[in-house]
Amino acid sequence: MDKQKTNTSFKNTINTKKKMTAQETVAKAIFALAAVFAILSVVSIIIYLLIAGIPALKEIGIFNFLFGTTWSPSYDGPASEKFGILPMIVGSIIATFGALTIGGTLGILVAVFLVYFCPKKLKTALTQTISLLAGIPSVVYGYFGLKQIVPLLAKISPNNNGTGILAVSLVLGIMILPTVASLAKDALSSVSPTYYEGALALGMTKEQAVFRIMMPSAKSGIMTALGLGIGRAVGETMAVIMVAGNTVQFPKGLFEGFMTLTGNIVMDMSYAMGVHRSALVATGFVLLMFILCLNCVLYFIKNSQKIKDKANQKDKKNCHKYNFDTASSKAIVYANKTKLYTVIKYICFAATIIMLAAIAYLILFIVIKGIIAFGRVGVLNFLFGKSGAGYISLAPAFVSTGALILIALAIALPIGISAAIFLVEYSRKNSVFVQIIRLFTDTLSGIPSIVFGLFGVIVFNDFFGLNYSLLSGGLTLSIMILPTIVRSVEESLLAVPLMYREASFALGAGKLHTIAKIVLPCAIKGILTATILSIGRIVSESAALLLTAGSVKNMPASITSPGSSFAVMMYMFASEGMYMDETYATALVLLVLVVIINMLVFAIAPKGKEKKV
């Protein structure tokens, strides 16, 4: 009888989908548009690079382009030109492999130390150090490599040449270390502690539990960490060109000059024309394709892990049993290998020491050299003195960097915040749409800055006729920092308790009002963090700016004039060879900025999470 009633009364179901006011509808549409911006960006980067690269591919032929072994642009005419990028592809692969061997290994070992063997008191300091390492600009790494690592290697090199594969591997290794370490750390800390306890209960030592149970459980996370490390290494430009030796040839040995895909683009782009220019864009496209494939692989690793997790959750009992079974068998097999694991533990410790030594070396080097240099060029004079027409100072860099930050934030903050609002407040959790946007946002954040630079040149400099200008640089940067903003604002919106929203709705407030008056003010810390992180990224950026905003040393007249940020300025000082003091002094300024930015992020970010672990 009950059932019958249910069926008949279905007809007068009340429509609870409340009608939105016009204002709410418009707002929602705007937020949705902002959310698809990441998709639009990725798609248009692919399309524009492809369009601009096609002339070269047609002229040269895809096969000759990818597998040609000579790269020789010339002005005698197309007949004598050759554009083969195979040496650069091989160069990039080998350099990445070298970086991964050094930085990837060290990064994972440091992460293991940090999660399992680090005294609690040191944890925060170590985490902070790792994020500082991640924030130091490529040009500073490159210059450090050029001035310290290369001369050192030259001494042990059979041909007295320090530049080449080994130098690049070392520099890139240090650079990807923080990426790998911090992601691997996250992966390890998210493994359920019950596994660990179970292993200990079965008589495994702490070391055995970590290496036989915890590390294998975090496998996919660690692989993702390494994958992102690869992405960073492949895309790195400025540090590489300072220590690679830059001769277009197959890397013949550890100490022979070679060239990477990125290096070739940034070195030739400033003067290339016609087919040459198009060939450089096509090189960027090859790089982009590689990164996109890498992203796909990482996506599948992540997804398959998620499916596994879900299955595990569904069948917790069995999973537990399984883990205990494997744990017990392993405990038996490895019971007498305790020593080996103790040794590995000390290796983790050593890796951490190596990392700390490297960062101490780099910081001391920059600080000491920087202070001496400032003494020679005069602090005030160099920071704020006259510039242009024979005078050198950083005053233009202050202005240019400031302008770039303002332009980029003015565009990216509203779009990023709106996108985050759409994802959190207007979409169902984990709906397909949200997942697609996340995927594209992640993809966007993995694209190398040199590719953004090419995109900026094609679209802003050439198509919109902005030429080398702060505006063009700022626009390019705004796309680069968008993923950071979306991600960290999204996180902070998700952290705002649902009950605040409920309370506001119950008082009669609409969605928009609730977001504006309750949700956003609660998320203000996340928004600030996103802003500061973005500023950090802008301050340390150089490759993309070199292509889009130019590299002049004088004061920009307006946002349509070219201008150099600190990092670009430092690269110009370094590459022109006659401004050694100025280079060190600028490096010190950059270092100070990065330290300040790092401290701000740590001061603002919610600390509860970090402390509880």
Next chain:
Amino acid sequence: MKVKEIEKFNLEETAINIQNANLYYGSFQALKDINMQIKKGEITAFIGPSGCGKSTLLKCLNRMNDLVENCKIEGKFEIGGRDIYAQGMMLQMLRKNVGMVFQKPNPFPMSVYDNITYAPRLYGIRDKSTLNEIVEKSLKGAAMWNELKDRLNKSALALSGGQQQRLCIARALSVDPQILLMDEPTSALDPISTGKIEELCSSLKENVTIVMVTHNMQQAARVSDKTGFFLLGELIEFDETENIFSNPQKEQTERYITGRFG
């Protein structure tokens, strides 16, 4: 911005009239053919075991279920003779006149003053002295003016749990509601704070019709005029509180109350 004049419900003797109400979360039926009339100026208590649909029914009365995906509602919900799910019904009007207090105290992370003026500002009141008056009146209504008058600019999160919950009541009172829905308002509080809130309810009922969900039989017996007993989504019995506790008509009611009350 102009002050928005929001009309009130024209409450007759029957404030709330629920007829043939069914509610489904997806395919799960949470309310089954509920019929009940709630009198103006009375305190009505909903009791029943966990998961029986008390909160669900309460939330129908200010349409908080609109926020839930896959929630399907059938039947008629009238307040002051007006169908609150009708096309022309303004959500703002409904929620201004039907306030809600939640189980867990949820003051906004702002000052006491801003918490109470949040809703009045929403309705366009900007005048400082009017806002001050509202704050005083609402805090007095929630019997905490003396406690808080010197701490209006302190963060609401610095208050004790009991104070936070009374602040939430004051916040609900700030827009002068006709009906107040309370979902286990004291379940997160200590006995002293609970007592204060119960007193408060009794003093409020002159001006406000209160519907309260509670797990505490003594509380229902102490403060309410009418009590409804729910089981598995059905309203088993609804009567004068006295009758429910001393002389329940249905066996299920008796079985539930025995052991929990007495």
